[in-house]
Amino acid sequence: MKDKLIAKCRDWFQNGKRHPILFVLDAARIGMCVVFLVALSHAAGEFSYAFDQGYDEDELYYKIQYGDYSQLTEFVWHNRAQGIGEGALGDYYAVADYYHASLLYHLCKDAGNEPLAEHWSSKMQDAAQKLGSFAAEKEKIDSLLAGQKSP
Amino acid sequence: MQCEYCGSPLSLEDEVCPHCGQPNKHAQKHLADMRRYQGEFESTKRRVYEKTDLHNQVLVRLIFLAVLVLLSTGLFWLADNVFSIQRSLSQRKADRAYEANAQLLDGYLEEGNFQAFDAFCQANYITSYEGAYAAKYGRAIRASSAYVQLMNQLEEDVFLWDASEAVRQKWLGDAFDYFYQSLAYEPYAFTQETEDPLVAQALGQMEVNVEQFLVSYCAFTPEEAAGMKDLSLAGRAVLLEQKLGGQQDER
Numbered sequence: 282m283k284d285k286l287i288a289k290c291r292d293w294f295q296n297g298k299r300h301p302i303l304f305v306l307d308a309a310r311i312g313m314c315v316v317f318l319v320a321l322s323h324a325a326g327e328f329s330y331a332f333d334q335g336y337d338e339d340e341l342y343y344k345i346q347y348g349d350y351s352q353l354t355e356f357v358w359h360n361r362a363q364g365i366g367e368g369a370l371g372d373y374y375a376v377a378d379y380y381h382a383s384l385l386y387h388l389c390k391d392a393g394n395e396p397l398a399e400h401w402s403s404k405m406q407d408a409a410q411k412l413g414s415f416a417a418e419k420e421k422i423d424s425l426l427a428g429q430k431s432p
Numbered sequence: 433m434q435c436e437y438c439g440s441p442l443s444l445e446d447e448v449c450p451h452c453g454q455p456n457k458h459a460q461k462h463l464a465d466m467r468r469y470q471g472e473f474e475s476t477k478r479r480v481y482e483k484t485d486l487h488n489q490v491l492v493r494l495i496f497l498a499v500l501v502l503l504s505t506g507l508f509w510l511a512d513n514v515f516s517i518q519r520s521l522s523q524r525k526a527d528r529a530y531e532a533n534a535q536l537l538d539g540y541l542e543e544g545n546f547q548a549f550d551a552f553c554q555a556n557y558i559t560s561y562e563g564a565y566a567a568k569y570g571r572a573i574r575a576s577s578a579y580v581q582l583m584n585q586l587e588e589d590v591f592l593w594d595a596s597e598a599v600r601q602k603w604l605g606d607a608f609d610y611f612y613q614s615l616a617y618e619p620y621a622f623t624q625e626t627e628d629p630l631v632a633q634a635l636g637q638m639e640v641n642v643e644q645f646l647v648s649y650c651a652f653t654p655e656e657a658a659g660m661k662d663l664s665l666a667g668r669a670v671l672l673e674q675k676l677g678g679q680q681d682e683r
Contacts, residue, residue, distance in 0.1 A: 306493035313500040320507035327511040331518045351587035362555030392644045
């Protein structure tokens with residue numbers, strides 16, 4: 282098979298009876314094939330970027346590890362808005378929910394808005410129950426939000 | 433015809449006389465002519481076939497090239513417009529589900545979950561200047577985006593980074609500016625934006641949250657926090673440097 286192909290290519294190059302225009306058109310075909318492949322990969326890249334798949338587990342884990350809870354919350358709400366349910370990421374979502382609810386609880390409580398503070402307090406408790414493997418984050422968040430308060 | 437040697441009858445196909453064996457010059461000439469005509473015919477036929485074959489090969493290659501050019505152009509056009517297409521599809525989907533989405537958005541605004549509100553609007557390309565949502569939620573859409581940026585910046589600066597860095601304070605100043613500008617925008621007339629009480633309440637809540645954060649975590653007094661809205665860019669920058677820079681030193 283390989284020998285046949287090589288012989289065919291040799292004949293193709295050495296065949297003196299081929300009209301020059303065929304060489305030009307063949308070169309143009311090869312060039313356009315390359316252009317087409319480039320266009321295909323470019324379109325595929327743009328499509329995968331446009332149809333956002335949300336933030337994955339690694340990105341969420343990195344935010345928790347680094348203690349960047351505010352961005353974690355942003356990522357989680359972005360995922361939810363994209364329709365990416367909790368599923369395997371339930372623990373990560375719970376950390377974001379706990380932080381978000383805690384912060385709003387403290388702000389509402391300090392501002393004297395008791396009804397809203399109670400609302401966020403119950404959200405805190407709901408999220409705390411779902412922390413799973415990230416149960417230790419509760420204390421970190423509590424000490425962060427309570428401990429950083431101005432005297 | 434007759435043989436010129438023995439007079440026997442001959443045909444044009446007889447190269448030699450069958451009776452005397454002498455050559456038939458007429459037949460030889462005829463056969464030579466016929467061979468020549470045959471050769472010319474074959475040669476012409478071959479040239480016609482070659483030319484047709486060449487035209488066919490050229491045509492096939494041209495068609496192949498044209499198809500590749502069209503496909504490549506189409507793919508490049510698609511790649512350039514994929515965001516517009518995706519945005520248009522998302523907006524149409526959001527418009528079709530307006531009733532359900534409006535309930536969800538109202539819920540977010542009532543409980544003060546502006547992060548969720550902003551994320552939902554961004555994911556569905558719900559904007560303050562077009563579409564079914566602009567009339568009711570225009571101001572909330574503008575303000576929530578600025579609010580989320582500001583709060584994220586504040587939280588990172590206070591809880592995570594070194595807030596005394598000049599560049600971070602500049603970003604924070606810009607975020608405050610953007611937030612207060614978004615609150616000050618009048619409703620857009622071209623979208624027939626209305627003054628919705630829930631939206632007005634939400635904007636108030638955003639302001640309260642920001643001010644309370646400054647008081648609770650940035651050592652602002654309530655008066656200083658409330659006064660941030662009326663300060664100039666430079667004034668805010670000075671106050672932020674005093675409060676956040678000093679706080680960092682204490683830590």
